[in-house]
Amino acid sequence: MGLMTTAWPDADVAREQAPAAASPWQTIVWDDPVNLMSYVVRVFRDYFGYDTDRATALMLRVHHDGHAVVAEGAREQMELHAQAMHDYGLWATVRKATE
Template sequence: MGMMPTVATPDLDVVDDTELTAVPPSSWQTVVWNDPVNLMSYVSHVFRTYFGFDAATAERLMLAVHHDGHAVVARGPREVMEAHAHAMHDYGLWATVRKEPA
């Protein structure tokens, strides 16, 4: 039989200065933007139908879209916010995903 190869062992005294920071899952937003096409009643309808908002919440968010130019309609993990934005596009609304401001 032959000799076993020598296996090098790592130096366990090495200090790793790498700092890992986790991004909280709720650090993304779905933003719906005002457009010249959709009626306010339709935007409220979409918010109630898709997100399940009550009438008052849907109306408040729709008015924010209309008067402020946009409204944050959801917060959560990026993948979920991207799915919401895609759904808003399917309804004909303008929507984007953005990182929540710090």
């Protein structure tokens, strides 16, 4: 009787696929003509828990660059953050983080 072998998935293939599956996503807040800068700082402080310096820096990036990455992590969490930003009246989207 011959020896039976079991084909195991190639470990290299599994390693190559794992980083893609675990790649972070980002919540992006976009500049708008409606919300005051002080309000955006308050939203970032209240919702994300950022200190005043971090919240102000992010708000200034939104104001000057037109957008800022305000959070990074699992897709589901970033979608929740984007929805929360919408609830606060801010424009936000979710995207896959770039390498």
